[in-house]
Amino acid sequence: MIMTYSPEQMQEIKKNKLAKQQEQLAQCGISTAVVNGTLVTVGDYDRNYIDWKHFIIAQIARMGLSNYTEITGWDANELIEDIAEEEQGSNLWFDDAEKYFDAMEGDY
Structure with missing residues (x-):
């Protein structure tokens, strides 16, 4: 028996597969x-x-500053200032990554 899936079902399957890989990593x-x-x-x-x-x-850089700020709601000037001033390890960057790029921290 051949299973057929809708595009939405295929997206959900891929999303679940990525989530499982993320959990393992x-x-x-x-x-x-x-x-x-x-x-x-x-x-x-x-x-x-x-x-x-x-x-x-x-x-x-990949998306362009205007696209990134449109998606995230950042003010462009504030974003540039924070990039220049915030520490590398700042949680601010993980928060954006988690909210907009499905980021997951490793268990250390």
Whole structure:
């Protein structure tokens, strides 16, 4: 018997698969986020992104500042100021990653 799925069902299956992969990586201490349906890692030097600030800056570069601020609600000037002033390890960057990119912290 061949199963057929609607596009919505396929999206849900993929989303669940990514969530399961994220949970497995989190249990190994690896932080992750989802970019364009692809799982990326955040953390040490051997990860896709060094830290959450690096991840957010990369997304701003990828999306463009105006698109990023439109999606997140940031004021562009405030965002630029915070990028310049906030520490690398600031929770501010994880909060954005979690809210807009399905980020999950690794269990350390």
